Amino acid sequence: MTSPFAALQRQLGPGKVLLSPAERGNYRFDGIQFGVRPLAVVLPETVEDVVAAVRAAKAAGIPVVGRGAASGLSGGAVPLQPSLVVSFTRMTGLTIHPERREAVAQAGVVTLSISDAARPHGLVYPPDPASFRTSTIGGNLGENAGGPLCFKYGVTGDYVLGVEMVDTDGEVHRLGRDAYDLTGLLIGSEGTLGLMTEATVRLVPPAKYSRTLQASFTSVEACAAAVSAAVSAGAVPAKMEFMDGACIGAVEDYLGLGLPREAAALMLVDTDGDDPAQVEAEMQLVEAAFLAAGGQVRRAETETEAAALWQARRSVSPALGRIRPLRMNEDIAVPRSRLPQVVAEIRALGEEYGLPLVQFGHIGDGNLHPNILYDPRSDDPAQVHELAHRIALVALQHGGVLSGEHGIGSMKREFMADAVDPVTAEAYWAVKDALDPDGRLNPDKLLPPRPTHLEDSHVHS
Amino acid sequence: MTSPFAALQRQLGPGKVLLSPAERGNYRFDGIQFGVRPLAVVLPETVEDVVAAVRAAKAAGIPVVGRGAASGLSGGAVPLQPSLVVSFTRMTGLTIHPERREAVAQAGVVTLSISDAARPHGLVYPPDPASFRTSTIGGNLGENAGGPLCFKYGVTGDYVLGVEMVDTDGEVHRLGRDAYDLTGLLIGSEGTLGLMTEATVRLVPPAKYSRTLQASFTSVEACAAAVSAAVSAGAVPAKMEFMDGACIGAVEDYLGLGLPREAAALMLVDTDGDDPAQVEAEMQLVEAAFLAAGGQVRRAETETEAAALWQARRSVSPALGRIRPLRMNEDIAVPRSRLPQVVAEIRALGEEYGLPLVQFGHIGDGNLHPNILYDPRSDDPAQVHELAHRIALVALQHGGVLSGEHGIGSMKREFMADAVDPVTAEAYWAVKDALDPDGRLNPDKLLPPRPTHLEDSHVHS
Numbered sequence: 001m002t003s004p005f006a007a008l009q010r011q012l013g014p015g016k017v018l019l020s021p022a023e024r025g026n027y028r029f030d031g032i033q034f035g036v037r038p039l040a041v042v043l044p045e046t047v048e049d050v051v052a053a054v055r056a057a058k059a060a061g062i063p064v065v066g067r068g069a070a071s072g073l074s075g076g077a078v079p080l081q082p083s084l085v086v087s088f089t090r091m092t093g094l095t096i097h098p099e100r101r102e103a104v105a106q107a108g109v110v111t112l113s114i115s116d117a118a119r120p121h122g123l124v125y126p127p128d129p130a131s132f133r134t135s136t137i138g139g140n141l142g143e144n145a146g147g148p149l150c151f152k153y154g155v156t157g158d159y160v161l162g163v164e165m166v167d168t169d170g171e172v173h174r175l176g177r178d179a180y181d182l183t184g185l186l187i188g189s190e191g192t193l194g195l196m197t198e199a200t201v202r203l204v205p206p207a208k209y210s211r212t213l214q215a216s217f218t219s220v221e222a223c224a225a226a227v228s229a230a231v232s233a234g235a236v237p238a239k240m241e242f243m244d245g246a247c248i249g250a251v252e253d254y255l256g257l258g259l260p261r262e263a264a265a266l267m268l269v270d271t272d273g274d275d276p277a278q279v280e281a282e283m284q285l286v287e288a289a290f291l292a293a294g295g296q297v298r299r300a301e302t303e304t305e306a307a308a309l310w311q312a313r314r315s316v317s318p319a320l321g322r323i324r325p326l327r328m329n330e331d332i333a334v335p336r337s338r339l340p341q342v343v344a345e346i347r348a349l350g351e352e353y354g355l356p357l358v359q360f361g362h363i364g365d366g367n368l369h370p371n372i373l374y375d376p377r378s379d380d381p382a383q384v385h386e387l388a389h390r391i392a393l394v395a396l397q398h399g400g401v402l403s404g405e406h407g408i409g410s411m412k413r414e415f416m417a418d419a420v421d422p423v424t425a426e427a428y429w430a431v432k433d434a435l436d437p438d439g440r441l442n443p444d445k446l447l448p449p450r451p452t453h454l455e456d457s458h459v460h461s
Numbered sequence: 462m463t464s465p466f467a468a469l470q471r472q473l474g475p476g477k478v479l480l481s482p483a484e485r486g487n488y489r490f491d492g493i494q495f496g497v498r499p500l501a502v503v504l505p506e507t508v509e510d511v512v513a514a515v516r517a518a519k520a521a522g523i524p525v526v527g528r529g530a531a532s533g534l535s536g537g538a539v540p541l542q543p544s545l546v547v548s549f550t551r552m553t554g555l556t557i558h559p560e561r562r563e564a565v566a567q568a569g570v571v572t573l574s575i576s577d578a579a580r581p582h583g584l585v586y587p588p589d590p591a592s593f594r595t596s597t598i599g600g601n602l603g604e605n606a607g608g609p610l611c612f613k614y615g616v617t618g619d620y621v622l623g624v625e626m627v628d629t630d631g632e633v634h635r636l637g638r639d640a641y642d643l644t645g646l647l648i649g650s651e652g653t654l655g656l657m658t659e660a661t662v663r664l665v666p667p668a669k670y671s672r673t674l675q676a677s678f679t680s681v682e683a684c685a686a687a688v689s690a691a692v693s694a695g696a697v698p699a700k701m702e703f704m705d706g707a708c709i710g711a712v713e714d715y716l717g718l719g720l721p722r723e724a725a726a727l728m729l730v731d732t733d734g735d736d737p738a739q740v741e742a743e744m745q746l747v748e749a750a751f752l753a754a755g756g757q758v759r760r761a762e763t764e765t766e767a768a769a770l771w772q773a774r775r776s777v778s779p780a781l782g783r784i785r786p787l788r789m790n791e792d793i794a795v796p797r798s799r800l801p802q803v804v805a806e807i808r809a810l811g812e813e814y815g816l817p818l819v820q821f822g823h824i825g826d827g828n829l830h831p832n833i834l835y836d837p838r839s840d841d842p843a844q845v846h847e848l849a850h851r852i853a854l855v856a857l858q859h860g861g862v863l864s865g866e867h868g869i870g871s872m873k874r875e876f877m878a879d880a881v882d883p884v885t886a887e888a889y890w891a892v893k894d895a896l897d898p899d900g901r902l903n904p905d906k907l908l909p910p911r912p913t914h915l916e917d918s919h920v921h922s
Contacts, residue, residue, distance in 0.1 A: 098693065099689060099692075099693050099798070100796070100797075100798075101692070122695060157642070157645075158619070167884075167888065171884045172884070173882075173884060173885045173888060174882075174885075175885065176862060178649070178862050178863075178864060179649065179869060179877070179881070179889065179907060179908075180646060180649070180650055180654075180889050180892055180893075180907075180908075181618070181642075181645045181646055181648065181649060182646075182885075182888060182889070182892070184618075184642045184645035184646065185641060185642055185643075185645065185646050185892075187642065188639070188640065188641075188642060189641055193641075205695050205697075228560060231560075231562070232559065232560055234583065234666055274739060275736040275738065275739045277736065278735060278736045278739070335561070336561075337560070337561075401637060401639050402639075403639060403640075408640060416640070420640070421635075423628075423632045423633070423634060424634050424635075424636065424643070427628065427634060427643060427896065428640065428641050428643070430895035430896055431641055431643070431646075431892060431895050431896070432641075433895065434891035434892050434894065434895035435888065435891055435892070446640060446641075447640075447641075
């Protein structure tokens with residue numbers, strides 16, 4: 001049987017269009033989620049290649065799924081139907097404009113390489129998702145990725161001045177952020193409204209100085225209160241990372257760093273800025289608030305000591321891999337004041353299901369990553385999924401949201417029905433239908449199920 | 462003849478629904494533009510009142526135009542058809558949440574009063590449109606208003622965490638900024654997609670120290686080069702305001718401050734921050750760059766001196782009113798590197814049309830306000846409009862945009878056909894039709910004319 005994309009392969013060349021089952025099979029998954037093998041994979045080198053691919057998919061009536069480095073954790077880049085995958089890894093054009101403090105990056109540019117190219121000009125691109133050494137800017141745009149620095153410096157979308165986008169018909173749009181902010185609408189839309197092929201992003205001078213503190217607390221309540229007190233006192237740390245007791249134990253089992261196993265919470269905090277006295281003064285605010293809340297505080301005196309303190313946080317992922325081979329990594333964000341109760345309720349749920357569960361995250365903006373650890377050979381995937389759903393409901397019950405920085409993708413899509421009320425779901429679907437009337441752009445991602453009476457009208461029209 | 466809003470008046474009470482011609486006549490205009498007298502004016506006190514008004518307008522098939530303090534300069538709040546005007550000035554609920562660094566403000570809250578209420582908690586709301594003593598947050602949201610501080614601190618949309626919105630059917634949405642960023646889409650949409658009734662905005666601690674500098678240049682080229690050199694050297698001033706030679710002359714005629722009449726450009730610059738040494742160091746970067754470009758520099762040593770230097774910039778509006786009774790205030794934004802040529806071309810256009818024209822603006826982000834001064838008793842309005850259009854085209858030819866901070870409204874709506882290519886205009890209209898299928902929300906504002914083939918499909922469907 002001839003592939004519907006054989007003509008596209010002849011048009012673009014065999015190196016740009018993968019049709020063999022073995023090659024296509026590599027494009028089923030992201031960092032955690034699995035989907036189905038795509039019908040074809042396009043590796044565009046120019047926006048014209050993207051246009052050709054999108055038009056071929058339209059002619060064949062086949063879904064289109066964009067993909068960067070596939071380091072995502074929520075399945076945004078995972079095809080759920082037989083699809084055309086557009087993998088942007090060869091679109092790596094990058095230009096730094098120091099005088100305008102801007103970078104123009106094609107979708108396949110690795111996030112960290114923007115800062116690497118800008119640093120000789122005294123500039124950096126601040127958003128720092130954990131995967132930023134491998135993730136692409138296109139994927140970051142699709143998920144509106146955050147990172148430890150986002151409490152102080154903001155998320156991906158805060159740095160985007162404009163994008164180039166190929167729509168479902170293969171038309172190319174060059175969008176700024178004026179009039180209707182379609183750029184803002186596209187950011188975080190997980191490829192369901194169009195494929196972003198290039199972005200112009202803002203660069204800023206990096207902070208010249210930083211200070212590092214590690215603190216442990218005997219309760220999550222004390223830790224959360226300490227964080228709130230520090231923020232209320234005027235501190236805006238660059239990073240504020242939280243690890244729960246289970247997480248501390250996992251890292252300590254792994255590396256034996258001498259972490260306090262008896263602690264219920266460990267905090268890592270960096271302050272930064274251009275004036276060393278100011279950076280120190282801000283850290284003193286944090287330290288005073290943490291001590292007043294009963295925290296045990298350690299300060300790094302050198303960069304080497306700072307790196308040693310941060311090693312605990314950086315070692316979380318490999319430490320968890322030793323406990324169970326797989327994990328379901330949630331990404332809720334809740335009001336900071338609710339953290340103690342949220343952490344306690346989620347811990348109790350883990351115990352109820354008998355599954356190892358650790359919690360860590362960017363506590364400054366209430367972004368928590370409860371990780372369910374499991375072994376697919378012995379644990380029931382349905383139980384894991386049910387536990388993940390109940391964790392999502394805890395976040396929503398406390399006024400939180402389903403995603404702090406990883407996106408909704410396929411993993412949490414089902415939970416969106418709990419998170420979005422029907423009247424707003426209708427507005428989402430109205431926008432989706434307006435920009436993707438055939439529903440071929442990354443289907444079954446992000447959006448809650450279509451409200452029933454809309455589904456009727458869609459079927460009958 | 463009974464008003465289609467007589468029943469609404471009975472429902473809400475006569476004080477909330479104005480039907481008499483005299484009362485309605487006051488709602489025809491904003492700060493500059495004139496429109497038609499509305500059919501009725503609603504003064505809602507609650508979101509339920511807004512819902513009732515929007516539903517009454519829907520039942521009667523009549524357009525709805527939102528309105529704040531009517532201090533806008535582009536006609537966004539001006540009804541162009543017989544409409545229902547929803548004037549938000551009584552919806553003034555305001556709550557400060559210091560521990561979350563957030564304010565919840567209803568649409569009618571005066572912009573400056575957010576900072577007034579937050580300052581006792583050590584917090585402010587930075588966006589500072591020139592009208593911020595009278596403008597409302599709802600109007601600022603509709604136009605995504607900026608101000609002098611926006612170069613360093615960002616515009617209205619950068620501070621919005623979520624909104625409450627009443628859609629064209631009278632349904633209430635509470636929107637955050639996750640999933641599809643409908644909040645971001647609404648901000649700057651000038652009431653064409655929904656009526657924002659409340660916003661949750663981010664507050665920040667105000668800078669503790671500031672320094673002020675005034676500088677004059679013998680050419681706009683030297684001034685623009687000086688600004689670019691200062692920014693490239695790492696300075697991010699809080700404010701960077703520019704006045705051209707005609708503007709200097711107008712202010713000097715008015716107040717006799719001793720400004721250099723022979724100068725082609727005057728700059729006012731503030732640096733700010735929490736560390737006085739850092740604030741001074743940043744100003745020294747600016748001063749060095751300005752001196753190297755041939756600028757004559759004056760530094761303020763005290764707050765009184767700083768206020769005296771700023772008086773020149775603050776007096777621009779009254780100074781212009783003495784020259785001609787009316788003015789057309791444009792609001793283009795162009796790449797900073799193009800400013801010298803843009804200022805020269807616009808000055809030449811003013812001379813060609815024989816109309817007094819001054820230019821000033823927030824030069825840090827290339828936002829320029831060319832003001833055409835005219836007298837409707839002696840000057841031809843068609844000539845004024847044509848000149849305004851040619852100024853808009855100069856901005857577009859140099860890679861700029863039609864609005865830096867005032868919005869498009871009715872004033873520049875016609876020019877949008879030059880600014881937005883047809884394929885993106887189609888995307889705008891697709892979104893507009895999705896969220897406002899009857900086209901009753903603030904018609905004939907912001908959007909370029911509907912592309913022809915879309916118009917056909919709209920008529921036939």
